[in-house]
Amino acid sequence: MSWLADLSLDIRQGLGLAHKRDIAQVMKFLSPHSAEKIAMGDDCAAIPDADSYLLLACEGYLNDFVATQAWFAGYCGVMVNVSDIYAMGGRPIAVVDAIWSDGENQAKPLLDGLASAAQVYGVPVVGGHTNLRNDRPQLSVAILGRAQKLLSSFSAEPGQQLLAAIDLRGHFREPYLWWDASTGAPPERLRQDLEILPTLAETGLCAAAKDISNAGVIGTLLMLLECSGLGGAIDINAIPRPAGIDLERWLRCFPSYGFVLSVDAINSEAVIEMFEQRGISCAAIGKTDDSGRLRLKAGDEEQLLWDLNSEALIGCGPNRQD
Template sequence: MEARTEIETLGEFGLIDHLTKNIEFQNASSILGVGDDGAVIDHYGKQTVISTDMLVEGVHFDLMYTPLKHLGYKSVVVNLSDIYAMNAHPTQITLSIAVSNKFSVEALDEFYEGVYAACEKYGVDLVGGDTSTSRSGFVISVTALGEVVPGQFVKRSTAQKGDLICVSGDLGGAFLGLTLMEREKQIFLENPQIQPDLENEAYIVGRLLKPEARRDIIAFFADNEIMPTAMMDISDGLSSDLLHICNQSQVGCVVYEEKLPIHEDARMAAFKFGLDPTAAALSGGEDYELLFTIPQSDYDKLVLNEQISVIGYMTDADAGSKILTKGGNQFKITAQGWNAFKDQ
């Protein structure tokens, strides 16, 4: 059996020292990091973008099927996604955790391994944070900082009538991965002798447990001089997030069901679970793809990127938000996206 080091043997400051001892900065903008009362950052004339997110055990993740290393990686990535959604480049994060004594130092090392893997992949520096005791499970709070050329950030409230609606990647996979994991969890709880059967569903499980932020899309915009008129990342589900843009920009929209990008593995999984792939794409959250609008004049530039799908266009606010089905019917888009407070 592996050795287990109790957190209390290190104390709070000892734990922070242990978890952060090997940090090496990757950004010139990171002047001072962990070890003082505050971090010091200098973005050299660029504007600073800040986003923060909290992940709570039992609400945002389930440790029965979420490996700690994956959880550390995902905790960082979901915050970096918000920075990219502002058309900015992430440079630093702070990470605060609250843990109960059921976690060993080795377990936290595993979590931080995932954190550092994400930092390394995306070129961001961990510059601060805090640890605390929790009486109610694992709580993670990440704040991400990024930089953007003055005036180049993209908001949600600036889409225009006639703009094309675009998404990166494909949709619904993470929700289907969650559906599979929850199903296997129930089977396991009822009969612990039965080993989970993930049925070769590596794609949808990966979409849930190890999402990636779309740095490549932001780089593509810069290389091709594309400036989205509005943008956000898809965390609550396409329908819910698109309605945010419509409401804040005071426009309506038309989305074509046949244009929704759905991976073949996700489509097959949906059918197997008795779910509608379109519903999964519209309402499933946690895809962390970018949803953005561009002027029609930029359409020719988009064709260069197979990772971008044009799914519809913006209309007058009076026309409402509609989806046109493959069968030619028209339905109102509703915010069926995941609601954190639906069970309260």
């Protein structure tokens, strides 16, 4: 088996995609009850509201993460939700949190991290739920935002260029697959970097984007393609990557600032330039097509990663079976 085939298998069988497969299971129950005009499977629910959209999202965190990285888990409660709002072309309004712990001392680092990120990203915490009488710490955070025009996983079209924009000015929070380009960075810079996304939506330079999640850049692109009923090919060597970082590890990591976008070729150069002006690495890494098959390329070699025609990932595509 070739190196590219081994890499594709590792991505397919990785924990990041396994977590995303869980979505398909709950979709079977939620789809019949979802609002007719609200697509399910995007980074946020986009609820039409007069001439704009209310954006609503929620994140829950694994018990081990909350127990061992309490401050950073609280910080991520805001950071990750904020990224989801901007990935949809919106701007955040406020967050609420639900926290459980065995006493106040166990809750404190979670709340400290939450408060720090709220200040950094300029998003107030306006309420939530508290239980200090639980047997372990647990955390969930929800966010509300608003968009004038949407960036959506359902808006990609065949023949567009796939871009990856990632802030490489960070470091791994060893030994984890978390690329941290947020903590310690200037708050104003972080907020202005995120403003690129709603600007792209409002200027019409882009209509389809997604926040790179713990599924990594490849898994996140697969979700975007599934929602739009597309396939595509990705040149893994074109993906922006810090010097000295192993490719296989990088493809599986969750970056604190990372987005994939599907852009008309005529607009690609302008979109890349907007990120580059902010010091964000952005590159064209592939192209969409109507095959329903995602392939990875390296040099002259090509390897099928996933055939969405025969196997769904999150079950949110246009051809899903409810």
